[in-house]
Amino acid sequence: MLKDYNFIDCTEKYHSIMQFDKNKNVFVHRWYPFVEGYSKEFIEDILNELSFVPSCALEPFCGSGTTPVELQNHNIRCYSFEVSPFMYLLSTVKLERKYDVETFESYVNVVTKKLSRTSRNIRKVEVLPFGDTIVKTEKTKKWNFHDTAIDGILDIRYAIRTVVDDEEYRRLFTIALASIIVQASNLFRNGKCLSYKKGWENRIFSRKDIHNFFLDKLNSIFAEDIRIISKNSSTVSNSDICYIGDVRKNIQHVPNGKIDLIITSPPYLNSRDYTDIYMLELKVLQLINSHEELRELRKNTLRSHVQVPYDKILPIENERLKNSLLEMSNNELNAWNSDIINMICAYFEDMQFLFSEFAKKMRKGGIIYFNVANSAYYGVEVPVDYIIADIAESCGFKVREIRKARDLKTSPQQSDKIKKLRESVIIIDY
Template sequence: MNESSDYKYSDYTQTYNSIMKFNKNKVIPIHQWYPFVEGYSREFIQSIIEELPYKPTHCLDPFSGSGTTAVELQYLGIICTSFEVNPFMHNLSVTKMRTDYTLKSFQKSYNIIKSSLEQPLDNIDSIVPIPEYKSIVEKKGLKKWIFNKDTMNGILDIKYAISKIRDKKYRNLFNIALASILLEVSNVYRNGKCLSYKHRTKNNYKEYNRTAVHDLYISRINNVFLPDIKNIEKYKAINGKIKSNYKYCILGDFREKIQEIEDDSIDLVITSPPYLNSRDYTDTYMIELWMLDYISSYDELKKLRKNTFRSHVQVKWGNLETLDIEELKDCINKLSKFKDIFWNKDLLEMIKGYFLDMDFLFFNLSKKMKKDSLIYFNVANSAYYGIEIKVDKIVAKIAENNGFKIHEIREARKIKPSSQQKEYIPYLLEVVIVMSKM
């Protein structure tokens, strides 16, 4: 085991502060199709490719998210294999990666939807089932709900219209357009780790009736999706066929699926795993998962959570071992003193499991990557009960133990800790660890 802690830290805050945020993608063609909260911008990918000392041919992203890495690389002619365990995120990634859309077929599908919405059915909720999720829609006995009844009818109208499209890739495309408005027409907003209810008295609250939902959806298609489809067709007319990475985007847990990759075949990894912030992304994107039928029962939700990276406490992980890394053992020992007041008794097991998953990842990457090929690994430090977990150093140690050389740890951003931690820790570092296969 390498006990060295003398890693080279480089200040990249001026370079990375803006391009590490997905916000920049919100007005970029294709990337703007869905307002993803987490992740980095396409400029981050471009900056990496520009500084590489070699031309990569096969990249890997074990955590696809919204597909930013693979989408950007395909326009540079680079194959990117990616994994995504969340079925909504996987479909979002694949839909963004496809380049075989045509304006003619898009318009045909759009006309089907528009015609259907012009004559909505009175009993739409008896034709298109409402998800089983307990607070999904306004009903007797609930004090709060995610969608008002009339809003829900508007959404069901759109789902019914989309179901009439025969071509699956266009059904997926128009479903992503629906996903892009769901939060906007709901009574909730994304608030860090969870969904919180909007304040009806605040200026940003707006109630959507059935027709208003239709109008917003049609507007989103015409103002966001249609121009991008036109641009894809125009680009292909000038440059010919575009390489697409959608066939290399694999649905499932990387811990199982990574074995499908040939050994010594990867010459670049760009990725951002879930942060150690106890955030359950099945909760964060619960509306999309339920409303678009990616899950239809609580049993399916439970199964999905079990297959996710161990960065949350929504699943009991059992009694886990602690990796033999001093920084990690020190954190575990310090945190153990607060065990009696933990907000969740499985907190320590989540932390142990997180780094066990990291160890598994790097063990497999060491087999799949070519010698001297590079990894750009975006992570952030965490804190609980005033104890900072230096994820950057622990991950670097794990990588070293699995045959990687750490070139530098780039300080990307200073993140504000939770309100409970501010008194003890002024900020948490988000970094990009640059390393190579030895």
Template sequence: MTEFNYVDCFDKYDRIMQFNKNKRKYIHGWYPFVEGYSKEFIQSIIEELDYTPEHCVEPFSGSGTTAVELQKFKIKCSAFEVNPFMYTLARSKMRTDYTVNGFKKHIKLLEESLFNTIPNIETVCPPPLYKSMMEKKELKKWIFDLETMRGILDIKYALNNINNKKYSQLFKIPLASLLLEISNVYRNGKCLSYKKGWKDIDELKREDVHTLFLERLQNIILPDIIKMNQYKRKSGKLFSNYNSCYLGDSRENISKLENNSVDLVITSPPYLNSRDYTDTYMIELWMLDLITNYEELRELRKKTIRSHVQVPWGEIPLLDIPELKSAIKKLEDHRDKFWNKHLLEMVKGYFLDMDLLFEKLHYKMKKNGRVYFNVANSAYYGVEIETDKIVSRVASNHGFEIQEIRKARKINPSSQQKDLIPYLLEVVIVMKKN
């Protein structure tokens, strides 16, 4: 069996794998997407390649870091994203046709609208159907206090009255970036949890919500639009990947690309950590009307990579990969303790999804094209799932040569696993299409 070439890159990658490096960076800083990587990661790849890529594919676009950063190098990136919130976010970040005048004109309209608010705004701009989204007498817990929700609905109402899609979409980003902060919950790994003492925290007034939102527009977005216009004056029209960003399941949609047209893949799929982005980003999905009922939510979940147990995936075949078979066998011994009966199906399904992805990428990629695949290992019941090796074997089976597995970071496993598994490896698998 092939042994893989592991390379210690902790020093190089520890600093650049995390999104928080992007925090104050041009465009990347518009929304703190913690599951993303930094723009420096993309830059480092372009710098080390021994050819100039023309067409990159990003099958799990997330907040669009890959495609946005590649724009600066004038490299086309076909980016796929299933979650309509991340898609909206990424696309707004990819546009290069904002103008300072257009931006300021629409802010002014917003300000005027927010100055003349409707008292019971929820009667004209109803909150989402999600039952605990807004404070109500019959509820014990709710995500937004009534006045906070009114402040948000005022902004939504004002945005709906902007008859310019470019700016109304863009303005949704600072609104989205505010939602969690002004809510009673926080993202706690797999789910949303209530903040400590949330009932005693002073309720925000509607005007406070408006001020926070307008401040974000002025202090975070406007300076970048000014910069964008300066770049345009200097270099002419700016390159944009806006028209090559696609909403939907990449397992299907990659088929639509032309065969032999891709010479680079840079991506980071959802990790096999039973985290469902549909859940953790549900506030943004509901509040921006990207999901309007529970059926849409269920349908969206079904299209996501099988990295979570929120969908009963049914009987799933097991790929013939030694490290995977051995992990499944060990996990089976713990079946009676499983916190969810779909756990094994999730693990099997995840690697079947990876298999499907590499099968498709094989046809789309040109010979000698490179793949940079950022992923981490997982553990359940003290059994380590060596995603780095399993994905590498899957890719090898589809004609990719594994050049090296770069050790990028050591991730802390959950407290229950810590005694048996001190850390989980996060890696960047570098591959070459044969």
């Protein structure tokens, strides 16, 4: 018999704070315009409603670092994991608190000077990012960057590499470069992918324009925040317990019985591959340098997309999941990708593994805030929040309530039958 959980409509409470967009003018978070994720207010709201002061937290899907950064600001230790090398770089740069104004300004000055005397042919000393569509060639109909834009980016990359000799500041300046990459490109983030901007063919920036985008960022928001950091000391640093790699393989870094708070928003079951969305940053910053490296990264991500094939997966023992799969099976021949059923099974197998690990890492009295969204395939809505609630209880947890956060639009393939999907925050006690 299906268990009925305490369900509460909290859209008035959550509708705005679940969006990272609120962070666009917030200290440190504004260094890079992350699209997905929740705002710092979501973390603050959780801390305000807790009946205890957490001693140690866990964020298994770090993303841009909102959870460990905000918990650090509240002097709370937080283990975190991130599989994307770009997101890991972004998170650890935001967690760093050893920057000082004098050193920062010194490096800004030498980088500015370096950019005033750039190499005529920068590609002799800085290689282009890998891929066939980075720049215009005889074979390309569309390309990611006009020549002057990519040369301006390579100028900056070369300057950072050659005159910023302190690793912490080199990483900081690299994030400043990352923050202008899409702006300098012919692309924009369009949901699950990168698409070409309207009129991109004639939207051409000079090398100097690109330099100025970068230097303006350094001299404005980065300089302002470095001044704040240099005046404040933090007693807790979460950068040393932020790990790069697949949390499923690396969670052993977290001691058993230590965690009393988990706040996370795992990749949704929506076929969105975040390596695609942040492909420009991965390539331009030389974090991914071949198709083989890209495939390996995708293999290590949570199984929430169909960009890599998975072995045949049987569904976990869950009645809600089996009911959804049965309803879908009638329409599978009309699906846009035959691997979707297998992906759905793999996703919940990953969730079951994670909650079994959470049970080892948490101590009694701990609490989990788990942000997920329902999915739709073959005209069938998958109740992801309720299935995860079932999984949590099967692993020894107690679901206190499921809070509706907001409604999300469905994909064009599903919109005829399902107009919206529920995003939820599951509150789980241990």
